[in-house]
Amino acid sequence: METVFRPLVPGRVHHWGGAGLLVARRPDLTHLPLCLSPAEQRVARALPAWRRSEWMAGRLLAKRLAGELLGAPAQEVEVLPREDGSPQLLVGGSPPPRVHVSISHTAGHAAAALARRPVGVDLCETGSAAAVRRVADHAFSPGELSLIGPDRPEALAGAWALKEAAVKADRSGVFGPAPRRIPLLGLRPPALGGPRRAMAWRTGEAVVALVLTGP
Template sequence: MTTEAQEQSAPLVAVASADAVLRRPEAGEHLLTAMERERAARFRHESGRTDFTAGHVLVRLCAARLLDVPVAGLVLAQQCPDCGLADHGKPYLPDHPGVHVSLSHTRGVVAAGAGFQPVGVDVELSTRGGSLSSVARRVLAPAELALVEADPEPERAFLRLWVRKESLIKIGRATLDTLGRVDLSALPLTVPPGAPLRSRYEDLHLLDWTDPEHAAAVAAVSTAPPRIVELTAVG
């Protein structure tokens, strides 16, 4: 496969504010299924409903770009492999079984990915409240924990590992119970704003990005090199 063909078939990853996604002329709750709208309605606060809706729209935008089809024709579904319910679990496109999708949302920021290869994405605000490191001993390998504790900014270092590991869960390479056995200590913890950082873990391609506009840590992982695309600019 040529380099151009590889780039065209690479998994697509997009990150944007929830508001920017929903400003797209084709975006809105009308794209969501009845199940998705029911789930959105469960959020107590409007901000939560907005983030949920934007995430489910952005993943459709990624898939539409990948497939070169109208976004309105894409149906997104989820199903839990453990309980079988369709209101949570790994997202998929029933009408396009050869396409893999992933999505993530935090306060005001959403991320999504779509590819012909398995893809997982995660986004977290760098300035989020609370202490993520409170769970560090449960989800980090010993070598990772040592790096985080020695880092001048341990919360930032932990957040970088956390989004990577969340991406691995979404691609099916780890679970919450096995995260402590996944050792990413060989990968750099510092990802300056600007160009994405690319690295490898076993057979996987990792993309790390610090999004300066949203003060967010983003990670994407796939068996092929993911690429970040802009999907929210309104022409």
Template sequence: MDATDAIGTVVTEGTAFRPIAPGRPLRWGGAGVVVARREDLRRIPLLSPAEQRVVDGLGSRRRAEWLAGRLLAKCLVAAFLAVPARDVEVLPRGDGSPRVLVGGGPAPALHLSLSHTARHVAAALAPGPVGVDLCDTASAETVRRVADHVLSPRDRRAVTTGRPGDRPGAWAGAWALKEAAVKADRSGVFGAAARRVPILSLWPPLLGGGRRAMVWQTDGTTLALVLAPRS
């Protein structure tokens, strides 16, 4: 039996996470999120002089990834603020995380997060700390091998027990949740920070520390969104 979720897409029983349609922005928990295929982001975004200086310092492979991410981010910000995309800048902070400027000025009430894989790009926008991460289901075995560095015993139980479903998808979902959580905290996934974010459940996604989380899947890729409490 199939059911229809809140955004009108069909969810098949037994699948691990809800589907998300590539290229279609949606709102969740007060945040905006969108995922797109890299092959669909071939248009070069209009860059400010500051953005162009960043691009000029990148290698060819990193440049293509950076441009795809900025195009998606500019479109998301423009859609949610009802401003022209040409007025949106996305520049790196000192720690590498993205910051948003609109009309040449900072937008301190906006938090942006980006994620890339070989085939997809994702962006998330929120009024508070936000993290987004993509993890390919094909990477699940690698995630399982390095799990001891990132997942606590409790986290691992959340992956291997509970609702039956696609086990590789569960490992990918757990990794994406951890990555998204530490991005929201502006820290790194390898180290103590990730272990301090407990995964209480994968179905539905629940994290400790007052964080809100959701996980979707599309095209063999898992997308996690985490909203952290404001400090």
């Protein structure tokens, strides 16, 4: 299979563009302790079991990032949903100034990113390329599909992850018109239109994309 993106080692904090990024294989997180606040426990209990497992994996990574990058004790860190569903990091009950968090998870992986500017992270398994192709016309222009090319699962997964990471950074929705308003200009290296910096890596059978917005 063609390799489009450089590899990223899971389980290690990576730094790019002022952001911290942590990706892990879901099976590697199964037995790690996770300290949940009462508010987080209420959110978790309201989720179906399969969704709860994904939710907890992402929060575990976000809390570890906050500990390593902000020096915050695990018991003081919360990651709770805003009204629009996007995650918000709280330390001691308050959001740290100018700290943004993003979380993503698939069946096989989880990822979290932390930055001082709006950030989005997204994972897409290369095995999901066929499903992405079925909805590609919604997210990609004809020119973008030509850039991705046919029969390139890694390129397609990466393009989807880049678009979704961008709408997360913008706090908009991937299922509305937003993805079409974010032009994909390149994959090697990744490039998006507007005031955005983007990067993508291959990790196992997934592509992880990181997007930072703003000046």
